[in-house]
Amino acid sequence: MKIINQRKNSVLWHLICFSLVLAFTACSDDKEEFQEYLTPASGSESIFEQGFSFGEAASSQSVSFEAGQQWTAELSGEDTGWCNINPAKGTSGKATIMVSVGKNETGKARTAQLNIISGSKKKEISVTQAANAMVVPDGLSFTPAAPDADQPLVITFKADAKSALYGHKGEVYVHIGVVSEGTWLFVPADWAENTDKCKMTSTEANVWSITLTPNIREWFGSGKTPVNRLGIVIRNADGSKKGVESDSFIEVTDTKYEGFVPGEIKTAAVPAGMVEGINVVDNSTVTLVLYDKDTNGNHKDFAHVVGDFNNWTLSNDEKSQMYRDDTSGCWWITLTGLDASKEYAFQYYVGTKEGEVIRLADAYAEKILDPDNDKYIPASTYSESMAYPEGGVGIVSTFKIQKDSYNWKVNDFKIANPEQLVIYELHLRDFTASSDINGAMGKLSYLKAMGVNAIELMPVQEFDGNDSWGYNPCFFFAMDKAYGTKAMYKQFIDACHEAGMAVIFDVVYNHATGNNPFAKLYWNGDKTAKNNPYFNVEAPHPYSVFHDFNHESPLVRKFVKRNLQFLLKEYKVDGFRFDLTKGFTQTSSTEGTASNYDGKRVAILKDYNAAIKETKNDAYVILEHFCDSKEEKELAADGMHLWRNLNNAYCQSAMGYSQDSSFGGLYEETPAWVGFMESHDEERMAYKQTQWGDGVLKTDLKARMEQLELNTTFFLTVPGPKMVWQFGEMGYDISIEENGRTGKKPLHWEYLDNADRKELHDVYVDLMKLRNDYPELFSSSAALTWKVGTADWNNGRSLLLESVAGKKLVVVGNFTHAAIDVAFPAAAGNWKDYFTGKDETVGAKVNVPAHGYKVYINF
Structure with missing residues (x-):
């Protein structure tokens, strides 16, 4: 009975509990504790x-x-x-x-x-x-992540698929230096110098590594120079490939050495009569003036000078700290107690409180010292001191109170017949074995005998490096030491004048390299900064090279005019050939519109021409312009000359092709156009013959030289000034691309030992003599009638030139592979063969052999 009651009670309890659960579930909204937890x-x-x-x-x-x-x-x-x-x-x-x-x-x-x-x-x-600690990330990496100057540093580079070193199997080197005051210091090896110290170790495919040990400071041997930044370029053995195109940098902590702390700005007006640059006050005093005012009206926070005069010691006293004159926008300092006969080296030290520090040479210095390049110039080329100061950082400038004097033998040289000039374009590096002025001096008798009456030197103002065409200028008042001393330049010009030859400087004002002080003063990464008052960040025209000058800036105009007048006075040059004047504009353009008429560009060039004429009224000015005819004629009317490029036409005729071979564009009645068959910028006619000549013009040297003689008779007999590129008179057949477009080219003076090449040379000589002896025939007053178009190819080309006094010159030529009868362009009768000196009776037609020509005169 007891057991039954207990069971009944249990069942009842469960029924009660179940009822409670149902009741609770039915009224609860919290499902988390039940079916959906x-x-x-x-x-x-x-x-x-x-x-x-x-x-x-x-x-x-x-x-x-x-x-x-x-x-x-x-x-x-x-x-x-x-x-x-x-x-x-x-x-x-x-x-x-x-x-x-x-x-x-x-x-x-x-x-x-x-x-x-x-x-x-x-x-x-x-x-x-977690990341794989052993996997190398793409690009440049380093360990430890926070480098310390007194600890070792592992630098690793991994080339990704976009890198020029991707898949590279050869040796890889690091080009590296301590970046201080805007300059790479303690660089262990030159760009093309492969030393074990800078050789990287290949650790796996596309990965190279190097360790700076025992620590960064000792690896560089940087002494007491603070090490706060490293500049790095990863390259292959010959330097033709870079891991990354732009320079890379690593920030370093240096707790041992601190840099100089500049004092507060001191203000004072620039002394009266002082100009930017180096001002000699008296035999013991020089005032240095540095312009510093950007496009926003701001300037650097400090400016000092260091040099031989203060033992290259930075200080906040009168021997180093410059005064600020906000009215002129300049910093200045007057140095006293100087030795008038001593050459002083110096630099400007400028920067901002935020940490920017720049070492600058003076843009107006007439001599600079370059620690990276001067050491490779032989003493036979540059005999004066090139000793680099121990305290210098990068390029330094120099001055000397008592300048070395030069006694000019010719003080009043005048170009005899400027309308009939034959200009010989000469590159000092490639003209002789010594690649300098000494070598060129030894060849002046050759040029005089040839009949040249003007020499145009490719750029000789200081350019980057020693091996260059010179179109990479950095200092415009200094002559490049790679060719000789300042005195040697003057001796060369003087000797040219003695020989009756003018000297024309090829000048480059469209741009400058990053070593130019105006560029360095306002710099951003790898370009000039937006606040640079001298340069455009990006050139408005499509022909940009290096850093583009803004010729609408008053500062640039002032600098260029001052430089032009300096060259005329200091070196007695007879004129200038301006490079890339199409770029002297702020008008935005494309290749399709850059040649359009630009009135502002015309005004800029007229301004420069006026400054030139103010100093030397008969100076010869040539522009590499190639712009709208209206623009060129307006410049010509102002007394300037312009390049006229007929390279394509003369190359076509040299190779034996009539297509595009018309010579008609060589001449206009105004004498302003300087025509040429070749220039430094064009492929050589003789080379194109060897590659693409038609028939024997590719295979036979004699035929090639005869065709070039034929070209010459339809070039030097045309009125107006002409230009010959060096060695064109020998049939120089080395490509412009040999050793790279601007690279050094082989000498072949032995070409003159070859009878066929010597005959071409002699044609140049004879025709230049004709021009020099009878200038009236080649003036704008002479009448020219010629048939030199493509339609005249098969029947022969001809030229008739007649002076006001009645002197006549006739040229007939056959550019084909078979003899033809060419119609005589003048009256039949008695004529003299100019080359043989024999009299001939000429009929209505003249039989001319293949690749042949005849030149007749009536006097």
Whole structure:
């Protein structure tokens, strides 16, 4: 009886409890504790809150939980292929999900997200995997991450698919230096110098490494110079490939040495009569003036000078600190107690409180010292001192109170017949074996005998390096030491004048390199800064080279005019050939519009021409312009001459092709156009013959030289000034691209030992003699009638020239491979063969052999 009652009570209790549960469930809105709950199992609480964290190795981890009903799991994120989960779904109750990751082969950490969903409940759990510490990232990297000057440094470079070194199998070197005051210092090797110290070790495909040990400071041997920044370029053995095109930099902490701390600005007006640059006041006093005012009207926070006069010591006293004059926009300092006979080297030290420090040479210095390039100039070329000061950083400038005097032998040289000039374009580097003025001096008798009456020197103002065409100028008042001393330049010009030859300087004012002080003063990365008052950040025209001068800036105009007048006075040059004057504009253009008429460009060039004429009224000015005819004629009317390029036409005729071979564009009645068959910029006619000549003009030297003689008779007999590129008179057949377009070319003076080449040379000589002896025939007053178009090819070309006094010159020529009868362009009768000196009776037609010509005169 007792047992039965107990059972009844138990059943009743369960019925009561069940009823309570139903009642509670029916009225409750909290489902988390019942059918849809999702809670971590014991031991998985931290993963639920903090997520999975994996090392770089392949491994697995699990998470356990309880779900109130069926659940699913998934991975989300940008890339989840490196991990997986198992299982991806399950029923209610206890469950475990295994998360597995593969080995991280990359140098980057990886992330994903595990999402567990049960009913309306969702739990997001992060999944991360550490980067592989042994994987090298693309590009430049280094260890430790915070370099210290007194600790070793491992530098590593990994070439990606875009790098020029990607797939490179040869040796790789680091070009490296301590960057201080805007200059790379303690550079262990020159660009093309391959030393073991700078050789990198290949650690795997496309990866190279080098260690600076025992520490950065000792590896460079930088002494007490603070080491706060390293400049780096990764290159192949010959320097033709870079790992990254732009320079790379590594910031370094140096707790041992600190730099100089400039004092507060001192203000005072620039002394009266002083100009920018180096001002000699008396035999013991010099005032240095540095312009510094950007396009926003701002200036640097400090400016000092260091040099031989203060033992290259920076200080905040009167021996180093410059005064500021905001009215003139200049810094200045007066140096006293100087030795008038001593040459002083010096630099400007300028910068900002934010840490910018720049060492500058003076833009107006007439001599600079270059620690990277002067050492390669032989004493036979430059006999004066090139000793570099111990305290200098980069290029330094010099001055001497008592300048070395030169006694000119010819003080009043005049160009005899400027309309009939034959200009010989000469590159000092490639003209003789010594590649300098000494060598060119030894060849002046050759040029005089040839009949040349003007020499145009390719750029000789200081350019970067020693081996160049010279179109990379950096200092405009200094002559490049790679060719000789200042006195040697004057001796060369004087000797030319004695020989009756004018000297024309090829000058480059369109642009300058980054070594130019005006460029360095306002600089940003690898370009001139937006606030630079001298340069454009980007050239407005499509012919940009280096850094583009803004010729609408009064500062640039003032500088160029001052430089032109200096060259005329100091070196007694007879004129200038201006490079790339099409770029003297701020008008935005494309290749299709750059030649359009530009009135502002005309005004700029007229301004420069006026400054030239003010100093030397008969100076000869030539422009490489190639612009709208209206513009060129307006410049010609102002007394300037312009290049006239007929290279393509004369190359076509040299190769034996009539197409595009008309010579008609060589001449206009005004004498302003300086015509040429070749220039430094064009491919050589004789080379094109060897490559693409028609028939015997490719295979036979004699035929090639005869065709070039024929070209010459239809070139030097045309009125107006002409230009000959060096060695064109020998049939120089080395391509312009030999050793790179601007690279050094081989000498072939022995060409003159070959009878066929010597005959071409002699034609130049004879025709120049004709021009020099009878200038009236080649003036603008002479009448020219010629048939030199493509339609005249098969029947022969002809030229008739007649002076006002009745002197006549006739040229007939045959550019084909077979003899033809050419119509005589003048009256038949008695004529003299100019080359033989024999009288002939000439009929209505003249039989001319293949590749042949006849030149007749009536006097």
